[in-house]
Amino acid sequence: MLKRWIEIFSIIDFIAVGMLLSVIAMNSLKRIESCLKAYIINSSLLALLMVATAIYLSIPHLYLAAFFTIAGKCILIPYFLRKVIRQLKVTHDVEPYISSSLSLAASFAIVTIVYSVLSEGIFVAGLTRTVLKISVSIILISLFVMMTRKKAVTQVMGLLFMENGLFLAGFSLTFGMPTIIELGVLFDMLMGVLILGVFLSQIKKAFVSVDLDKLTSLKG
Amino acid sequence: MLDLQFLIILLFSPLLQGIIKKIKAWSQGRVGAGVLQPYWDLVRLFRKDMVISKTASWVFHAAPFITFLSVLAASMMVPVISVKGTIFGMGDIIALLYTLALGRFFMVLAGLDAGTAFGGEGSSREATVAILVEPMMMLAIFSTAIAGGSTSLSKLALSVDIFHSPAHVLALAAFFVALIAETGRIPVDNPDTHLELTMIHEGMLLEYSGRYLALMEWAHYMKQMLLFTVAIDLFFSYGIAGGGHGFAALSPLYYALKLLFLAAAMAVAESSRAKLRFFQLPSLLGGAFVLSLLSIITVIMLG
Numbered sequence: 001m002l003k004r005w006i007e008i009f010s011i012i013d014f015i016a017v018g019m020l021l022s023v024i025a026m027n028s029l030k031r032i033e034s035c036l037k038a039y040i041i042n043s044s045l046l047a048l049l050m051v052a053t054a055i056y057l058s059i060p061h062l063y064l065a066a067f068f069t070i071a072g073k074c075i076l077i078p079y080f081l082r083k084v085i086r087q088l089k090v091t092h093d094v095e096p097y098i099s100s101s102l103s104l105a106a107s108f109a110i111v112t113i114v115y116s117v118l119s120e121g122i123f124v125a126g127l128t129r130t131v132l133k134i135s136v137s138i139i140l141i142s143l144f145v146m147m148t149r150k151k152a153v154t155q156v157m158g159l160l161f162m163e164n165g166l167f168l169a170g171f172s173l174t175f176g177m178p179t180i181i182e183l184g185v186l187f188d189m190l191m192g193v194l195i196l197g198v199f200l201s202q203i204k205k206a207f208v209s210v211d212l213d214k215l216t217s218l219k220g
Numbered sequence: 221m222l223d224l225q226f227l228i229i230l231l232f233s234p235l236l237q238g239i240i241k242k243i244k245a246w247s248q249g250r251v252g253a254g255v256l257q258p259y260w261d262l263v264r265l266f267r268k269d270m271v272i273s274k275t276a277s278w279v280f281h282a283a284p285f286i287t288f289l290s291v292l293a294a295s296m297m298v299p300v301i302s303v304k305g306t307i308f309g310m311g312d313i314i315a316l317l318y319t320l321a322l323g324r325f326f327m328v329l330a331g332l333d334a335g336t337a338f339g340g341e342g343s344s345r346e347a348t349v350a351i352l353v354e355p356m357m358m359l360a361i362f363s364t365a366i367a368g369g370s371t372s373l374s375k376l377a378l379s380v381d382i383f384h385s386p387a388h389v390l391a392l393a394a395f396f397v398a399l400i401a402e403t404g405r406i407p408v409d410n411p412d413t414h415l416e417l418t419m420i421h422e423g424m425l426l427e428y429s430g431r432y433l434a435l436m437e438w439a440h441y442m443k444q445m446l447l448f449t450v451a452i453d454l455f456f457s458y459g460i461a462g463g464g465h466g467f468a469a470l471s472p473l474y475y476a477l478k479l480l481f482l483a484a485a486m487a488v489a490e491s492s493r494a495k496l497r498f499f500q501l502p503s504l505l506g507g508a509f510v511l512s513l514l515s516i517i518t519v520i521m522l523g
Contacts, residue, residue: 010385010386013385013386014386014389017386017390017514018386020514021390021514024510024514028503100503101502101503104507105506107510108510111514111517112517115517116521119521133521
């Protein structure tokens with residue numbers, strides 16, 4: 001019953017497009033708190049996608065992966081990042097290198113290129129058809145966001161989005177790696193965020209600001 | 221008989237405006253005017269005398285009629301409760317949008333013609349918003365047109381039955397923003413005031429009074445209902461007569477319900493947002509433009 005609904009309403013496509021939208025929203029979000037919310041939405045959609053696939057293809061161990069995704073990416077990482085942001089007292093990333101409408105246009109260009117490049121070749125069959133394209137777009141767009149933002153915090157957010165995209169790409173090709181690997185990836189991510197958090201507060205201590213432009217003043 | 225379905229738009233559009241205002245008042249905790257108030261406004265305006273500026277040329281006199289008639293002509297192309305009986309079966313979605321654009325063009329000219337500062341301001345703003353909204357609306361419409369395989373609204377209303385693809389949802393979101401901008405609602409323009417320096421639509425009409433003003437206002441109400449109807453035809457046409465569902469008798473009811481739903485959505489969206497500064501509009505409309513672009517690329521690439 002549920003399987004048929006997922007088929008009819010193409011729920012998997014919808015969730016994947018939702019993930020893409022939440023990444024594109026990053027381009028125009030100025031408040032760091034809203035970026036964090038976009039990340040939480042993105043991760044919950046990822047977990048939802050896993051659940052939908054688990055139901056659709058009857059792969060029970062994906063439920064476990066979805067659970068860990070929610071625990072790690074929707075609760076632990078945002079909680080820790082929020083703490084770091086409070087400590088750093090940065091609320092806005094007001095001056096990205098290019099304007100938000102231009103970066104929206106750029107991310108659209110990225111999506112177009114990805115869609116047209118990946119529409120031929122070996123990866124065009126079955127379930128992965130949409131999801132793979134979208135995951136590659138997510139990776140490239142979040143890379144772009146990392147490049148255009150000045151504050152270190154938003155760059156960390158870009159990295160997190162990128163990891164979600166990579167996870168999605170891997171997931172769409174393999175339908176869930178062995179649980180132990182997924183756990184390992186998640187743990188790595190958590191550690192990465194912890195280290196980056198400490199690193200951020202060190203930057204803040206040494207340079208007073210987390211604006212990465214100011215790092216060049218070292219050269220003196 | 222069905223050729224006369226455009227009369228529904230002609231006659232009920234002030235009622236729709238009244239209903240939107242009523243819902244808005246409720247959601248803001250006021251009682252609000254009765255739903256028939258726009259009718260009384262129109263009646264009163266039609267009875268009043270006109271004051272016309274000495275510098276006004278023929279454009280000023282022609283604009284109300286051209287605006288009204290262009291909206292009326294556009295509403296003849298739209299399937300309201302039945303896919304049959306749009307006048308002579310002619311006119312597709314592109315013709316419809318550009319018929320509306322003709323009316324808008326003359327409204328902008330009239331705002332400039334009267335020679336007041338506010339009129340010119342309103343006109344230049346209206347033109348700017350129109351430039352931003354039009355491509356977005358066209359793209360949103362094209363994405364449904366590609367999915368439906370036609371640009372004729374009757375065929376689209378038959379083919380687009382259910383949200384079977386993310387492209388439709390994206391297009392709907394973009395179209396909703398376009399609807400807000402086209403009908404002059406709050407994040408873009410404030411429809412309730414003549415006193416702000418930020419007015420767009422009211423700014424252009426500032427020099428009009430009496431019968432001409434009544435025609436302009438009526439045209440605005442009709443345009444609003446017309447665009448709602450287009451949204452219904454494009455995105456949730458379920459239950460329209462001639463659609464093979466056999467709901468011919470019930471289709472007015474379906475239409476009314478869908479219209480009411482859209483009106484409520486519009487009123488709630490309007491009372492939950494603050495008006496944007498004019499120079500922030502491009503980022504809102506640009507975001508919606510990206511939505512419609514994504515929608516069209518999704519529909520092309522996913523097939």
